[in-house]
Amino acid sequence: MVSRVIPVDSFDLVIFGGTGDLAKRKILPGLYRRFVSGQMNAVSRIIGAARADLNDASFRETVAGAIAEFGDKSLQDPAKIAEFLARIHYVPVDATGTNGWAQLAGHMRGGVVRAFYFSVAPNLFGDIAQRLHDHAIATPTSRIVVEKPFGRDLASARALNAVLAQHFTEDQIYRIDHYLGKETVQNLMAVRFANILFEPIWKAQYIDHVQITVAETVGVEGRGAYYDTSGAMRDMVQNHLMQLLCLIAMEPPYHFDPSAVRDEKLKVIRALRPVLPDEIVRGQYRASDVDEDYITHSENEGSRTESYIALKVHVANWRWQGTPFYLRTGKKLRARTSEIAITFKQPPHAIFDDVTGWNENVLVIRLQPNEGMTLSVMIKEPGPGGMRLMNVPLDMSFAEALGAAANDVPEAYERLIMDVIRGNQTLFMRGDEVEAAWAWTDPIINGWEARGDKPKQYDAGSSGPEDALMLMHRDGRRWREISL
Numbered sequence: 001m002v003s004r005v006i007p008v009d010s011f012d013l014v015i016f017g018g019t020g021d022l023a024k025r026k027i028l029p030g031l032y033r034r035f036v037s038g039q040m041n042a043v044s045r046i047i048g049a050a051r052a053d054l055n056d057a058s059f060r061e062t063v064a065g066a067i068a069e070f071g072d073k074s075l076q077d078p079a080k081i082a083e084f085l086a087r088i089h090y091v092p093v094d095a096t097g098t099n100g101w102a103q104l105a106g107h108m109r110g111g112v113v114r115a116f117y118f119s120v121a122p123n124l125f126g127d128i129a130q131r132l133h134d135h136a137i138a139t140p141t142s143r144i145v146v147e148k149p150f151g152r153d154l155a156s157a158r159a160l161n162a163v164l165a166q167h168f169t170e171d172q173i174y175r176i177d178h179y180l181g182k183e184t185v186q187n188l189m190a191v192r193f194a195n196i197l198f199e200p201i202w203k204a205q206y207i208d209h210v211q212i213t214v215a216e217t218v219g220v221e222g223r224g225a226y227y228d229t230s231g232a233m234r235d236m237v238q239n240h241l242m243q244l245l246c247l248i249a250m251e252p253p254y255h256f257d258p259s260a261v262r263d264e265k266l267k268v269i270r271a272l273r274p275v276l277p278d279e280i281v282r283g284q285y286r287a288s289d290v291d292e293d294y295i296t297h298s299e300n301e302g303s304r305t306e307s308y309i310a311l312k313v314h315v316a317n318w319r320w321q322g323t324p325f326y327l328r329t330g331k332k333l334r335a336r337t338s339e340i341a342i343t344f345k346q347p348p349h350a351i352f353d354d355v356t357g358w359n360e361n362v363l364v365i366r367l368q369p370n371e372g373m374t375l376s377v378m379i380k381e382p383g384p385g386g387m388r389l390m391n392v393p394l395d396m397s398f399a400e401a402l403g404a405a406a407n408d409v410p411e412a413y414e415r416l417i418m419d420v421i422r423g424n425q426t427l428f429m430r431g432d433e434v435e436a437a438w439a440w441t442d443p444i445i446n447g448w449e450a451r452g453d454k455p456k457q458y459d460a461g462s463s464g465p466e467d468a469l470m471l472m473h474r475d476g477r478r479w480r481e482i483s484l
């Protein structure tokens with residue numbers, strides 16, 4: 001199978017915060033990969049813009065270092081890297097001052113797509129937008145890319161939207177949720193809407209419950225200062241898990257285009273019922289023989305921030321009435337695994353007496369690692385001895401099915417940046433979507449803060465707090481194992 005690389009138009013991409021962590025880890029190595037693949041042409045340029053006093057040559061060294069450290073190990077070709085570095089420039093700018101803006105303005109070219117990546121703290125969005133406008137650097141067709149966290153509650157998200165709206169229209173604003181750029185996340189839409197198979201049974205009548213798990217082995221070391229003011233609810237649920245939930249729960253859009261897809265996701269978010277206190281379990285990792293505790297990593301003695309959260313969520317609409325969605329995510333868990341598991345109901349009438357094994361059909365969509373899908377089905381146990389049943393997986397690993405083409409799959413950030421250049425907003429969050437997500441999130445956080453809830457402890461390297469098990473046990477259900 002040959003993957004098709006469709007080159008994007010020539011562009012100038014300015015990365016504010018070009019020397020920052022995200023730029024080094026994801027954006028620059030990702031762009032290099034797109035360059036090697038031929039998707040970014042040799043006319044396009046990347047312009048780093050930050051406070052550091054660098055020039056083209058020294059920034060190129062930074063970029064080369066980022067490619068060496070975080071880039072694809074199989075693409076470390078010195079000649080290709082040199083070609084890519086020739087497309088890199090740097091302008092020192094002061095986001096809140098006057099320095100550098102005239103120089104940046106002088107650097108921009110006509111006739112190419114102009115995009116500005118705000119890889120900076122949100123409190124700088126307004127200053128940068130204002131200066132791009134004042135110096136006529138941004139044009140009516142320019143695009144801006146903004147990172148999460150997009151606010152920390154509804155009020156701050158609204159304020160950010162308002163600040164950006166002063167100088168940019170909604171169709172110029174690309175709010176990144178990198179989960180939407182993951183290959184398998186998009187596959188969710190393909191599986192649902194490009195097959196006749198699932199959609200007729202994709203409803204409460206046939207689906208018992210849905211589990212969404214994003215488990216990480218990393219802790220908060222090194223980014224405790226940010227994380228401790230955020231917690232798993234703001235850092236992961238309000239955005240990434242919410243997006244996964246939307247793609248599972250949404251109605252079929254009339255077309256795969258930005259408005260249609262985002263309209264349907266918005267309806268899901270608006271249909272979310274408020275979550276009750278006993279439908280939430282928050283956790284914080286404690287020291288174990290695997291690692292130190294959250295308090296040490298966050299450097300905040302007495303912190304009540306959750307590094308783990310499990311929630312029972314209800315989508316209050318016709319399709320999902322009675323089918324709960326259980327969401328959980330956490331740091332310092334046993335394994336790094338993200339998956340969505342859809343458990344179907346039992347057949348209405350059992351004609352077989354003997355049911356060994358788990359009598360359940362479960363469709364598991366694995367986001368990472370080992371992207372793929374498994375559908376467990378009941379079959380007859382082979383051999384003599386009567387009609388005994390067993391549960392077996394129909395397994396599809398995308399890597400196996402796609403062969404070499406699987407290696408060319410762009411990573412989330414790469415794909416999303418290419419979509420910005422193409423002007424395709426389908427995989428980006430619209431302003432009203434982000435606000436609706438906060439409108440659902442705020443009362444949950446305000447509730448536990450008002451109650452003075454403390455997170456439950458769980459061992460670093462475990463599956464999370466015991467109480468999270470109870471969240472499902474009392475409904476007669478159980479979480480799937482967190483394992484590779």
Ligand code: BG6
Binds near residue numbers: 148216235
């Ligand atoms: C980020 C969060 O948005 O997503 C991090 O801020 C988290 O805390 C990361 O580790 C997870 O992303 P991925 O792609 O590694 O699953």
